[in-house]
Amino acid sequence: MIIEPRMRGFICLTSHPTGCEQNVINQINYVKSKGAIDGPKKVLVIGASTGFGLASRITSAFGSNAATVGVFFEKPAQEGKPGSPGWYNTVAFQKEAKKAGIYAKSINGDAFSNEVKQKTIDLIKADLGQVDLVIYSLASPVRTNPVTGVTHRSVLKPIGASFSNKTVDFHTGNVSTVSIEPANEEDITNTVAVMGGEDWGMWIDQMLAAGVLAEGAKTVAYSYIGPALTEAVYRKGTIGRAKDDLEASAFTITDKLKSVHGKAYVSVNKALVTQASSAIPVIPLYISLLYKVMKAEGIHEGCIEQIQRLYAQRLYTGKPVPTDEKGRIRIDDWEMREDVQAKVAALWEQATTESLAEIGDLKGYKNDFLNLFGFAVDKVDYLADVNEDLTIEGLV
Numbered sequence: 001m002i003i004e005p006r007m008r009g010f011i012c013l014t015s016h017p018t019g020c021e022q023n024v025i026n027q028i029n030y031v032k033s034k035g036a037i038d039g040p041k042k043v044l045v046i047g048a049s050t051g052f053g054l055a056s057r058i059t060s061a062f063g064s065n066a067a068t069v070g071v072f073f074e075k076p077a078q079e080g081k082p083g084s085p086g087w088y089n090t091v092a093f094q095k096e097a098k099k100a101g102i103y104a105k106s107i108n109g110d111a112f113s114n115e116v117k118q119k120t121i122d123l124i125k126a127d128l129g130q131v132d133l134v135i136y137s138l139a140s141p142v143r144t145n146p147v148t149g150v151t152h153r154s155v156l157k158p159i160g161a162s163f164s165n166k167t168v169d170f171h172t173g174n175v176s177t178v179s180i181e182p183a184n185e186e187d188i189t190n191t192v193a194v195m196g197g198e199d200w201g202m203w204i205d206q207m208l209a210a211g212v213l214a215e216g217a218k219t220v221a222y223s224y225i226g227p228a229l230t231e232a233v234y235r236k237g238t239i240g241r242a243k244d245d246l247e248a249s250a251f252t253i254t255d256k257l258k259s260v261h262g263k264a265y266v267s268v269n270k271a272l273v274t275q276a277s278s279a280i281p282v283i284p285l286y287i288s289l290l291y292k293v294m295k296a297e298g299i300h301e302g303c304i305e306q307i308q309r310l311y312a313q314r315l316y317t318g319k320p321v322p323t324d325e326k327g328r329i330r331i332d333d334w335e336m337r338e339d340v341q342a343k344v345a346a347l348w349e350q351a352t353t354e355s356l357a358e359i360g361d362l363k364g365y366k367n368d369f370l371n372l373f374g375f376a377v378d379k380v381d382y383l384a385d386v387n388e389d390l391t392i393e394g395l396v
Helices: 017-033 051-064 085-100 114-127 185-195 198-210 238-260 283-297 303-315 338-350 362-372
Strands: 042-046 067-072 104-108 131-136 142-144 151-153 163-169 174-180 213-223 263-268
Touching (some): 017 051, 017 085, 017 303, 042 051, 042 114, 051 067, 051 131, 051 303, 067 114, 085 104, 104 114, 114 198, 131 198, 142 185, 163 283, 185 238, 198 213, 213 303, 238 263, 263 303, 283 338
Parallel strands (some): 131 213, 213 263
Antiparallel strands (some): 142 151, 163 174
């Protein structure tokens, strides 16, 4: 079939297998171009099919020659309908790993469930024995707690008061004012249950009990802080409360890992175009201005550049891992530079529908958004007939 992007709000309903494959190959080539990393050798990536999780799997495999197990929840193609982008990303990753002679197996299912945790542990025991790095990079809006059976749904809301500020419809370039009503306590509780650190802790508890964490094992989860411009809807909102919980969990998990002399970290990453960030009011306008500034400064990074730098310059340098006063790894350091933020804040004041095309990088934002689904990727013929019904080799 010939596949074109079909949009509904901040979601693309279609994905392109060849474009997703080229995206994965581009990321692999970037990691290889940066040279070998003396990093992990056996890695579990929870949330391995898109974004930072996919970049972590690629960096582990093609930067450190590591065996990887990837866990995700993705959909294969159905009649007349392509699969999800993460499905095609994993098809491509498994294919490239096999060509390179690198072990890679994948599990598709609900990572919040005890069944998927046990299936993953059984696979590690059978094939790898133990892992020395666990990446936790889940980005789901819904979680069913396997202990209580309660299903929680996260919300994107401010806390304490209504919030109004500029935002942009990145499809049209229309800048408008958005107002969001504040969260109630149930909203906060549910968002923390979905996006906080409880499930990360459950994974580590079960892996420790099963003996599949190697001596000195590390585990890393990903977070975001961002600037004052976005804090009402992000860091001081419901998501921020969940991120606070995630970051606090790193200390609890580190205490548990003392038995294997391991450590848990939270890496604070930069703002990037993801399916999740596209859904948050204000963030798309901030990112389009940030991209303009960081590209002009020559310090712009995508997911793969961020994670390669995290591994090569933070986690695996042979020295103690540098952290801030709250114990977090800061790979958002270039985004949060004072000069960068001052320029973005000045542009924010000027941002209108008429001015954004010139002062922002809306084109770069749109392109990155389409790339998530395998569209607008260089070297791909989108007029060609493609086979959408692809299977993941190495799927357990």
